[in-house]
Amino acid sequence: MESAVTLKKVLRTSLLLLAGLLAVSAVSLLCGPAETGMLSKIREGLTGGHLPAFVLTPEEKTILFSLRLPRIVFAGLVGASLSTAGVLFQALLRNPLADPYILGISGGSALGAIVGIFAGLGSLPLGIPVPAFLGAAVTVFLVLAAGGSKRGFSSGTLLLAGVIVNAFFSALIMLSLALSSHADLQKITFWLMGNLSLAGYSEAMLTALVLTAGFAVAVLNARSINLMSLGEETALHLGVSVGRIRILLLLSGSLLTSVAVAFSGTIGFVGLIIPHLMRMLLGADHRLLLPASLLFGASFLIAADTLARTLVPDMDLPVGVVTALCGSPYFLYLLRKGRFSSWSS
Amino acid sequence: MVVLNIEDIHFRYEAAGWVLRGLSCAVEKGEFLGILGPNGSGKTTLLRLCNGTLSPHQGTVTVSGTDIRKIPRKALSRTMAFVAQDSPEPPPFTVSECVLMGRAPHLGRLQFERERDFAVARHAMEVTGTLSLASRSMNDLSGGEKKRAHIARALAQEPQILFLDESTAHLDMKHTAAVFDLLKGLNRRENLTVLAVTHDINTAALYCDRLLLLNRGRLHAQGCPQEVLTEANIREVFETPVTIGRNPETGLPQVSLLPEGLSDQRKPVKAGAAPQL
Numbered sequence: 001m002e003s004a005v006t007l008k009k010v011l012r013t014s015l016l017l018l019a020g021l022l023a024v025s026a027v028s029l030l031c032g033p034a035e036t037g038m039l040s041k042i043r044e045g046l047t048g049g050h051l052p053a054f055v056l057t058p059e060e061k062t063i064l065f066s067l068r069l070p071r072i073v074f075a076g077l078v079g080a081s082l083s084t085a086g087v088l089f090q091a092l093l094r095n096p097l098a099d100p101y102i103l104g105i106s107g108g109s110a111l112g113a114i115v116g117i118f119a120g121l122g123s124l125p126l127g128i129p130v131p132a133f134l135g136a137a138v139t140v141f142l143v144l145a146a147g148g149s150k151r152g153f154s155s156g157t158l159l160l161a162g163v164i165v166n167a168f169f170s171a172l173i174m175l176s177l178a179l180s181s182h183a184d185l186q187k188i189t190f191w192l193m194g195n196l197s198l199a200g201y202s203e204a205m206l207t208a209l210v211l212t213a214g215f216a217v218a219v220l221n222a223r224s225i226n227l228m229s230l231g232e233e234t235a236l237h238l239g240v241s242v243g244r245i246r247i248l249l250l251l252s253g254s255l256l257t258s259v260a261v262a263f264s265g266t267i268g269f270v271g272l273i274i275p276h277l278m279r280m281l282l283g284a285d286h287r288l289l290l291p292a293s294l295l296f297g298a299s300f301l302i303a304a305d306t307l308a309r310t311l312v313p314d315m316d317l318p319v320g321v322v323t324a325l326c327g328s329p330y331f332l333y334l335l336r337k338g339r340f341s342s343w344s345s
Numbered sequence: 346m347v348v349l350n351i352e353d354i355h356f357r358y359e360a361a362g363w364v365l366r367g368l369s370c371a372v373e374k375g376e377f378l379g380i381l382g383p384n385g386s387g388k389t390t391l392l393r394l395c396n397g398t399l400s401p402h403q404g405t406v407t408v409s410g411t412d413i414r415k416i417p418r419k420a421l422s423r424t425m426a427f428v429a430q431d432s433p434e435p436p437p438f439t440v441s442e443c444v445l446m447g448r449a450p451h452l453g454r455l456q457f458e459r460e461r462d463f464a465v466a467r468h469a470m471e472v473t474g475t476l477s478l479a480s481r482s483m484n485d486l487s488g489g490e491k492k493r494a495h496i497a498r499a500l501a502q503e504p505q506i507l508f509l510d511e512s513t514a515h516l517d518m519k520h521t522a523a524v525f526d527l528l529k530g531l532n533r534r535e536n537l538t539v540l541a542v543t544h545d546i547n548t549a550a551l552y553c554d555r556l557l558l559l560n561r562g563r564l565h566a567q568g569c570p571q572e573v574l575t576e577a578n579i580r581e582v583f584e585t586p587v588t589i590g591r592n593p594e595t596g597l598p599q600v601s602l603l604p605e606g607l608s609d610q611r612k613p614v615k616a617g618a619a620p621q622l
Contacts, residue, residue, distance in 0.1 A: 004445060007457045094433055220454060227446055229435040230498075233398060237427040238502070239419035239450040284436035287457075 005285040013288060017295035021076065024299045028072050028306040029064060074199040074263070075305040075319070076298035077207040079270055081260040083297025084215055086271030087278075087289055088253035091225045092246060093155045100257035100271035103162040103250075107169030108139025109261040113191050114176050117184055128191065129203070129262040136258035139165055144250065153246060194267035194320025196305050203263045214256040215294060221245050222286040229284070267320045269327040270301055280334070346409075348374045348506060348538055354394055354404035356387075364390045365401070366562040374505070375536040377529065379549035381573075382559030383583050388542045389430075389510055391559065395540060396427050396508045408506075422450040425506040426499035428492075430514065434484055440494045441479040444470055447501025469500040473527060489520030496527065507531075509541040513548065521545065525552045547599045550574055551592065558582055574598040 030042070041056065056064070085100035093102065101107075112135020113128050121127030143165050147158035173192075180188060199207075218225075224245050227235040232242045257271075274297040275289065282288050301319070304326060308319040349372040356365040365387045372378055382388045393399045394406055397413045406413045408424060416424075426447070435443075447469065448462040458466075470476040473493045478486065486494060492512060499507055507528070513521040529552050531537045543549050549556060550570040558566040558573050560582040566573045579587045579600055586603040 004441065004458065004463070091436070094435075096436075223449055223452075223454070226438070226442075227449055229438070230443070230446065231429055231432040231435075233429050234427065234432055234495075236398060236418070237396065237422055237425070238446060239422040241418060279436065283442070284438045285442060 005283070005288045010288050010291060013282065014291045014295060017292055017299070021295050021299045021302075024302050024306075025072050025076065028302050029068055031306050031310050032063070032068060070199070070201045070204055071196055071305065072302055073201075074204040074207065075196045075302045077204055077211055078196065078260045078264050078267065079274075079301025080294045080298040081207060081211050081214070081256040082267065082271035082301070083274040083293040084211070084218060084290065085253040085256040085260075086297075087275040087286065087293050088218060088225075088249050088256075089271075090275055091229055091286065092249055092253070093159055094229065095155065095159065096276070097272075098159075099268075100253065100260075101166075101266060101268075102159065103143045103254060104139045104165035104169065105136045105254060105257045105261060106266040107166040107173065108142075109133065109136040109258065110173055110192055110266060111135050111169050111176075112138075112262075113265070114173060114180075114188055117187050117191070118176070118180070122187055133258050133262035136254070136261055139169070140251075140254040140258070144247075153250070190318070191265045193318030194265040194323075195316070196264050196267075196301075196319050197309075197316055199263045207259055207263060210255055210259045211294075214252040215290070217248060217252045218290050219287075221249060222290055225249070225286040226284075265318075265320065267301070267323060269320075269323040270297055270304075273327050273331055274300060276331075346374045347371045348409055349395060349540075350405075350407045351391075351395060352405050352407075354401040354406065356390055356394060356399060356401050364562055365394070367404075368559075368562070368564050369404075370557060370564065370567070372506075372538060372540065374538055375532065377532045377539045377552060377554045378541070379553035379556045380540065380542045380559065381544075381546055381549060381556055382565075386559040386582075387562045388559055391557075392508055392510055392540065392542050396425055396506075397421055398427075419450050422502060422504075424504060425508065426502040426504035427508045428495050428499050428510065428512055430510040430512075432495065437482045437484055439480050439482055440475055440486070440497075441466065441470070443483050443494055444475070444497045444501050447498040450502055465503060466497075466501045469497040472531065473497040473500065474523075489516050489523065492516065492520070492524060493527070496524070500531070504537070506538040506540065509539070509543075511542055511544065513543065513545055521548060528552070546574065546579075550597050550599060551595065570597050574600055 082100050089098040089100060089102055090096060109132040112131040116128045116131035143161045147153055147161035177185060177188060224240045227238045227240050228242060235242050274293050278289055278292045278296060282292055304322045305319045308317040308322045311317055351368060351370045353367050353369050354365055355363060355367060357363045380388045380391060394401050400414060408416060444466045445458055448458055448466060470479060473496050475494050475497050478490060513524050525548055528539050532539050555568065556570055556573040557564060558578060565582050566578050574589060576587060576589050587600050588603055590599045590601060592599050
């Protein structure tokens with residue numbers, strides 16, 4: 001009974017993780033190849049009683065606030081969206097292997113992006129995100145239509161439909177890669193690997209809007225998510241309108257993923273590992289798991305993106321590569337230590 | 346007082362034939378009712394119609410005089426609780442977290458559990474003997490422990506009617522007795538109405554006040570164990586030769602199978618001897 005999740009515990013954990021998020025963001029803001037003297041300059045300025053804004057040159061301010069800050073904000077929002085979607089899909093499909101792309105969103109959005117690139121929209125503003133989002137949306141409806149029946153959605157059917165749709169789209173992606181020109185090929189590969197460098201404040205705004213809505217829906221139904229994990233019939237007898245809440249949450253998770261993917265490509269691993277990590281540390285109660293995953297997911301992707309842009313001098317590594325390179329060994333290490341049963345208890 | 350009244354219900358799953366064909370039954374408050382019948386006779390479907398999981402195609406189910414379809418889901422789950430036959434492996438909730446979930450029907454959407462909720466959950470864990478398991482993960486429990494934890498969760502709902510579907514399937518003798526003793530105790534002390542679907546005829550005979558014997562979607566017999574568990578009834582419904590003995594302590598009927606050689610020496614039962622309905 002002592003382990004029960006209380007409002008106090010949720011707030012305390014969230015504040016702690018928020019502090020961590022701010023710290024990671026601050027460090028990330030000051031990390032980069034452009035200059036090395038900035039940090040000492042700010043330190044000198046602060047000890048001398050001046051705010052950073054007064055000791056930096058205009059170029060330095062541009063680097064900090066027009067290049068790095070929007071990217072950090074955007075990375076945080078994408079990390080938060082993917083982690084939240086990961087929590088939702090793992091709970092709704094009752095499958096610890098579920099991630100935000102499980103319903104085929106990765107394949108659908110990639111195909112959309114490729115169509116955009118082929119159509120020469122790549123240079124237009126939102127020329128790739130819009131077709132990518134449309135591709136994701138079409139896929140979700142396809143999978144939900146194929147996997148659902150009058151009696152609702154069975155997890156198994158949905159998973160299978162997602163896998164099949166993804167396989168079909170993968171084949172189409174391979175086909176288009178084989179047919180594409182060298183220049184297009186590079187653009188496509190770049191997009192497929194996941195990248196946060198393309199987005200600015202307006203993309204961040206839109207992502208923030210969707211994240212707020214999706215997260216609100218999730219948190220309002222956090223207890224119902226808990227109850228549904230005991231089985232649908234049991235949840236029904238605890239007063240949950242299982243069918244309605246299930247479709248609402250599936251759509252929320254899909255929207256969160258689709259928007260994140262449309263702007264940043266398919267960044268893997270975040271939506272899979274963060275929910276597991278948080279569940280291992282904090283338990284399975286979604287009233288705590290949801291805010292914790294949101295905040296930690298944001299910190300994680302900001303940290304990964306900082307590595308992506310600083311690890312190799314003069315080169316922006318795809319952040320998806322970094323998340324998988326850092327995440328996989330750690331995941332395996334936890335697995336080896338036996339900290340993960342199928343549900344990471 | 347009748348807490349649950351079923352009147353002439355018919356039900357079928359999509360495309361399949363009728364599972365229940367005109368079944369009526371009234372359940373008194375504080376009754377311990379056992380629902381028996383062969384596989385596919387409609388036991389679980391009957392339970393699901395009684396607790397509002399399914400709606401009958403024809404006929405009505407009323408709870409304390411109100412049509413069950415008119416009672417909101419959440420209000421209904423403050424009146425009745427259900428322990429499913431088996432539940433999927435959930436994420437690693439602890440036993441106490443799982444039992445506290447039984448308080449959900451009593452809480453607002455964003456409301457956290459209050460002192461009283463903790464007290465009710467603690468009491469439910471005490472009577473089910475799961476308090477010592479409180480901080481264990483549900484997934485680490487044995488079958489019997491898990492079943493008791495789910496019963497504790499159902500009791501935390503503070504229901505007037507408790508439905509159980511095969512609550513002692515896969516449990517050994519000790520755990521079967523523990524579960525039924527627990528249910529009987531709650532039934533006697535707190536006047537809890539219990540409806541239990543079971544294949545365990547002999548245990549049902551020992552614990553239930555009344556038995557319903559279902560056959561092909563109809564009520565074949567009902568009444569106290571002595572009335573229902575007769576050689577003729579069991580032969581007819583289960584199409585299996587049996588002999589009825591008595592429990593030496595209670596005198597309640599106990600059904601034993603008759604292996605082939607033995608049953609041949611008695612009255613042979615031909616295939617198809619059961620009456621066609």
